[in-house]
Amino acid sequence: MSNSGEIVKKAFEHRSVGYLPRGELWLGTDLLRKANLEDNLKGHLALIKRLGQDILCLPLSNDISINKGLGYRYFNLKELEEASRMSDIFLSALIDGPFQRLAEKRGLMKILTGWKREKHEFAKEYKKERAEVDILIKRCLELSVDAVIIADDLAGERSPFVDPYDIQDLFFPFYTQAVSEIHRGHSYAMFHSCGNITMLIPQLVSYGFDGLAAIQHRTNDLISLKEKYGSSLTLMAGIEAEILETEKMSLSGLKEYERLIRSLTPGGGFIICSCSGLYSGDFLERVQELYRIADELFRG
Amino acid sequence: MVKGNQGGGKNMSEKLVDAMTNMREIEALEIAKALVNGDEDPIKILDDCTKAMETVGKRFEAGEYFLPELMMAGEILRQISEMVKPKLKGELTSKKRGKVLIGTVEGDIHDIGKDIVSFLLDVDGFEVRNIGIDVPPGKFVEEIKDFKPQVVGLSGLLTLAYDSMKKTVQAIEEAGLRNSVKIMIGGGQMSERVKEFVGADAFGKDAMEGVTLAKKWIGIK
Numbered sequence: 001m002s003n004s005g006e007i008v009k010k011a012f013e014h015r016s017v018g019y020l021p022r023g024e025l026w027l028g029t030d031l032l033r034k035a036n037l038e039d040n041l042k043g044h045l046a047l048i049k050r051l052g053q054d055i056l057c058l059p060l061s062n063d064i065s066i067n068k069g070l071g072y073r074y075f076n077l078k079e080l081e082e083a084s085r086m087s088d089i090f091l092s093a094l095i096d097g098p099f100q101r102l103a104e105k106r107g108l109m110k111i112l113t114g115w116k117r118e119k120h121e122f123a124k125e126y127k128k129e130r131a132e133v134d135i136l137i138k139r140c141l142e143l144s145v146d147a148v149i150i151a152d153d154l155a156g157e158r159s160p161f162v163d164p165y166d167i168q169d170l171f172f173p174f175y176t177q178a179v180s181e182i183h184r185g186h187s188y189a190m191f192h193s194c195g196n197i198t199m200l201i202p203q204l205v206s207y208g209f210d211g212l213a214a215i216q217h218r219t220n221d222l223i224s225l226k227e228k229y230g231s232s233l234t235l236m237a238g239i240e241a242e243i244l245e246t247e248k249m250s251l252s253g254l255k256e257y258e259r260l261i262r263s264l265t266p267g268g269g270f271i272i273c274s275c276s277g278l279y280s281g282d283f284l285e286r287v288q289e290l291y292r293i294a295d296e297l298f299r300g
Numbered sequence: 301m302v303k304g305n306q307g308g309g310k311n312m313s314e315k316l317v318d319a320m321t322n323m324r325e326i327e328a329l330e331i332a333k334a335l336v337n338g339d340e341d342p343i344k345i346l347d348d349c350t351k352a353m354e355t356v357g358k359r360f361e362a363g364e365y366f367l368p369e370l371m372m373a374g375e376i377l378r379q380i381s382e383m384v385k386p387k388l389k390g391e392l393t394s395k396k397r398g399k400v401l402i403g404t405v406e407g408d409i410h411d412i413g414k415d416i417v418s419f420l421l422d423v424d425g426f427e428v429r430n431i432g433i434d435v436p437p438g439k440f441v442e443e444i445k446d447f448k449p450q451v452v453g454l455s456g457l458l459t460l461a462y463d464s465m466k467k468t469v470q471a472i473e474e475a476g477l478r479n480s481v482k483i484m485i486g487g488g489q490m491s492e493r494v495k496e497f498v499g500a501d502a503f504g505k506d507a508m509e510g511v512t513l514a515k516k517w518i519g520i521k
Contacts, residue, residue: 068409107412115367115371116368117372163368194488195488218489218491242493244459280460
């Protein structure tokens, strides 16, 4: 494995690293276009290299498709296999969890409206989606991916969409089994959700996840999270959406970024990552600048 | 089965609030039906529902309830409103609290937040015009001219939406309509800074805050 791959592994193991590893869950089609690259495996590898990232993360689905809402591409298993052969970079597969898949199919609004009345029906549909997700995870592990990230958007800005007890009741079997499977495959298990998942963290820790990926500081207070769970969870975070705005970086945003880097670095278990993915906009130079600042702070 | 007005109006009224607050939909609807059939003042029934909605909202704010409870209570309110409507005089049924125009700004196709706010505003008695997703600034201006809302809601999840929201507010200003509307923004990544950048009057962290803002601006307690 490459040096960057080793660094990421060290970060997961909370060992000391030579620099702060970095990576993104989502790189959007438009961002690649702005870098004069195509949205394919080659393009992603080239962009990662250009940005100096240490992780190749491929959103995975049964078929190649585009997430129209955010503007990023799903890769298929064949491409993942190709990636595992052509690169020795730290390879992670991002798989939408059963809840996410159902929300995409039925619409989140419909799920939430019917949640109290049709929970039984929902559980049946969830089980079907889960079976497909289980297969995808299994195939990823056969391809020796280094990490599997399960993405289930469970929360809004203020709190989880549904009662954490319901999440425990309905989703616990999937999460625990998926994490066990991933660990048996000698990979790291990460979890992603947008929004405020603070209430869910104790549950996620109990499911055995190794870390949280692309998690928002503004809603989750990453510094407190680090204090409470820093020894058991790796955090892929640090770049908030506000600092990626098209305007010049604000002084307050920059100060908060520096505070985050300083607070999340000690003890390892930290990988620089945006909280939302890089989809569109003139992010390239901004991201490189943020990495440079992090390197300076790291060197102290 | 709840029969007639037995137990006295006050008691039934309390039961209605309790059933609705605690998500017992069938019971709430049966009580409401009994009250309507028992010639209870329809305004009083709706007031009880509003009381229940306020408690549900407070529990949501406190983190005891989540979106499904909020929406379920809204659904119960909607059904009870339908029951009560025939008993109300014409001028009352058509009387809405105020007008809200809402849409997801150009370049963004996310609709969940916008739809939840629309739903809650609607059940709260607002006249809501939901103009969909990926709405260009010019379309907002046209709709404001036609619908004449007091409140405009701009929704967007992506950071890309900030620019679009700013352009929309500018277009509203250029059309000379800015002083006639209050503008709120909502979506995934909104903050005070984004609000300032966009030129909006306020931002809502979630659907309930959107409703609270609209009520505040229209002068409803």
